[in-house]
Amino acid sequence: MDKDKKIVISKTFAGPLNDVTATVAEAIEKLKESGGELKFQKGEYHFYKDNAAVKTLYVSNNDSGEKHIAFNLSGLENITVDGGGSTFIFHSGVFPFAAEDCENLTVKNFRMDLSYPLVALMQVGKKTEEGFFFKIDKGRYPYRIEDGSLIFESENGELSGKLRKFSLHRASRGGVQYLFTGNCMDSAENLPARYTRTDASYSEDGIYFKYRKDIPVGLVFDEGEELLVNIASGRRIDMLFFDKCSSVTVKNVIINRGEAMGIVATFCQDILIDGFGTDISVYNDYITLTGDALHFVNCKGLVEIKNCNITHTADDAINVHGVYTEFKKLNGREITADFKHQDHYGITPYYKGDMLDIINNKTLEIMGRARVENAAPINKGRSIKIICDNIEGKFEEGFFIENVTRSPDVYIHNNSFVDFPHIRLSGNGKILVEDNRMEKCAAALYAYDLAQYWYESGRIKDLTFRNNALIDCNFKMGKAFVNVGVSGFDGEDTPVIHERVEISGNTFEKITHNDITAFGVKDLIIKDNVIK
Numbered sequence: 001m002d003k004d005k006k007i008v009i010s011k012t013f014a015g016p017l018n019d020v021t022a023t024v025a026e027a028i029e030k031l032k033e034s035g036g037e038l039k040f041q042k043g044e045y046h047f048y049k050d051n052a053a054v055k056t057l058y059v060s061n062n063d064s065g066e067k068h069i070a071f072n073l074s075g076l077e078n079i080t081v082d083g084g085g086s087t088f089i090f091h092s093g094v095f096p097f098a099a100e101d102c103e104n105l106t107v108k109n110f111r112m113d114l115s116y117p118l119v120a121l122m123q124v125g126k127k128t129e130e131g132f133f134f135k136i137d138k139g140r141y142p143y144r145i146e147d148g149s150l151i152f153e154s155e156n157g158e159l160s161g162k163l164r165k166f167s168l169h170r171a172s173r174g175g176v177q178y179l180f181t182g183n184c185m186d187s188a189e190n191l192p193a194r195y196t197r198t199d200a201s202y203s204e205d206g207i208y209f210k211y212r213k214d215i216p217v218g219l220v221f222d223e224g225e226e227l228l229v230n231i232a233s234g235r236r237i238d239m240l241f242f243d244k245c246s247s248v249t250v251k252n253v254i255i256n257r258g259e260a261m262g263i264v265a266t267f268c269q270d271i272l273i274d275g276f277g278t279d280i281s282v283y284n285d286y287i288t289l290t291g292d293a294l295h296f297v298n299c300k301g302l303v304e305i306k307n308c309n310i311t312h313t314a315d316d317a318i319n320v321h322g323v324y325t326e327f328k329k330l331n332g333r334e335i336t337a338d339f340k341h342q343d344h345y346g347i348t349p350y351y352k353g354d355m356l357d358i359i360n361n362k363t364l365e366i367m368g369r370a371r372v373e374n375a376a377p378i379n380k381g382r383s384i385k386i387i388c389d390n391i392e393g394k395f396e397e398g399f400f401i402e403n404v405t406r407s408p409d410v411y412i413h414n415n416s417f418v419d420f421p422h423i424r425l426s427g428n429g430k431i432l433v434e435d436n437r438m439e440k441c442a443a444a445l446y447a448y449d450l451a452q453y454w455y456e457s458g459r460i461k462d463l464t465f466r467n468n469a470l471i472d473c474n475f476k477m478g479k480a481f482v483n484v485g486v487s488g489f490d491g492e493d494t495p496v497i498h499e500r501v502e503i504s505g506n507t508f509e510k511i512t513h514n515d516i517t518a519f520g521v522k523d524l525i526i527k528d529n530v531i532k
Contacts, residue, residue: 007027011041018045024071028072032075039084047089059241060344061297062238068093068095069097071096073097073098076099078103081107084109084110088112093156097241099243099245100243103246105248107251108251109252112239112254113282114257118230118232118289120143121141121226121227123224124219124225124226126205127219127222133209136206142154148182148201163184165186166230167179168228169230170221170225171227177220178196181200184197198210198211236260239258239260241266243267245269246270248265251274254276255278255279257283261294262293263276263293267349273294273303273304277308277310277311287313288313289315293317294310295316296320296321297322297349300407301408303409305410305415307414311416312420313421316421316423316446318423320427320431321450321457322403323349325337325340326398327358328383333389334386334388337383339381349375350372350375350384350386353372353405356372357369358394367394367395367399368394368399369393370388370391370392371389371390372388402459407427407429408427409429419440421442425447425463426460427460431460432464433463433464435468436468437469440472442478443473443481445483448484459499460501461498463502465482465504465506474510478513480514482503483516484498486520492519500522501525502526502527503516
């Protein structure tokens with residue numbers, strides 16, 4: 001390793017339109033063998049699709065497939081990318097950062113931005129039993145209507161209602177509904193929110209959406225309400241993706257505007273996020289990210305998150321979990337299991353030496369165990385074959401399989417979170433959340449497994465939530481500031497699957513529903529909290 005090797009990039013190396021994509025790719029290639037630092041002189045740098053690396057990525061909880069990557073850091077060791085305070089602007093179709101099978105990787109000191117808007121703003125007009133009207137500024141958000149489908153146009157390409165459903169959010173993001181227009185080809189199965197089916201047409205009062213006969217429910221929003229519709233590209237583009245990496249540091253990275261998720265880390269070990277943030281002030285777009293800010297799947301070692309300032313995210317500020325697969329059959333030492341959510345297709349959540357729990361999908365009782373020898377996706381990534389030893393217990397079709405080895409210790413401290421849905425945590429590592437400020441959300445802490453819909457696993461072994469300032473955390477129609485439980489169950493019927501949860505020394509302000517709800521915990525400690 002040549003840790004002192006440094007390649008410096010400035011605007012003088014940029015191509016037309018200040019495109020540095022090819023220059024960055026050449027510099028990364030030079031650092032492959034020895035490692036070193038890729039350093040940018042402070043400036044504004046643009047990245048375009050034409051010169052990006054093309055690679056298929058399987059990004060859990062997001063859209064997998066072929067990506068055009070600006071910073072392809074896969075397979076590298078001992079690399080630092082230092083933006084030097086620069087702003088990186090990513091144009092249509094560019095997947096900013098991807099790192100697979102890396103070790104000792106640091107990215108730091110830059111802002112990330114997109115050249116196109118994330119959302120369109122619309123206002124609900126008149127509502128009738130037959131349909132409703134939306135008012136949209138066509139000059140700001142160009143659109144057209146074809147065959148009853150709404151189609152938005154932007155630099156990022158068309159977002160066509162023929163192919164995709166639209167997700168509608170209150171501007172406050174206190175409610176969600178899906179909108180199908182025309183003969184939309186997208187699936188309506190197993191959605192996490194209600195939906196309606198319509199045919200769109202032009203009118204003097206805006207766009208008229210006429211209900212179809214088979215709609216399950218009409219528009220849930222009221223006349224005059226302002227709504228946001230995601231016009232980016234669903235979950236195709238995440239800003240920083242790390243897979244099967246160890247010793248990863250992200251420091252002083254700010255996102256002005258980002259598609260899908262900010263940071264996704266899958267099957268990684270030892271991650272430090274220091275000084276990461278989002279900045280709503282640049283565009284006043286209502287949101288900074290259309291997905292989670294920080295998302296960790298079946299990681300291990302330590303995940304530490306500190307000194308971050310995360311605001312205005314459409315989905316969770318932090319989500320830490322594993323992946324449930326569904327047991328199908330056991331043939332000798334070979335287990336076959338299915339992925340139950342399409343955004344898990346193609347991933348490999350099991351590795352040699354990992355211990356698996358076999359869980360009754362109805363009661364969540366642990367029924368058996370096994371240890372992984374190797375695993376590989378089959379059936380076009382919709383299933384996985386796992387070769388195991390140390391197999392014991394009861395196995396039945398439909399049972400859940402949980403990887404209990406890949407569950408990290410989590411330390412979240414000295415951060416500020418404002419205007420976000422939740423911080424969602426689960427897992428059997430040691431989890432400590434302390435000295436944070438959390439304001440305007442649906443739940444400051446949502447400590448659940450999420451067996452329904454997303455099939456996110458994670459029994460809690462030891463979680464401490466202490467000395468945090470919680471303000472207006474029923475803001476987004478949440479039931480409680482702190483909500484601990486088990487998905488699919490409610491109240492006293494909740495199975496006791498969590499071991500120890502401590503909620504202590506926190507301050508609660510502006511409570512409109514509940515401060516704490518907690519079920520399914522063997523050792524629950526609530527003490528020294530202050531309600532203002």
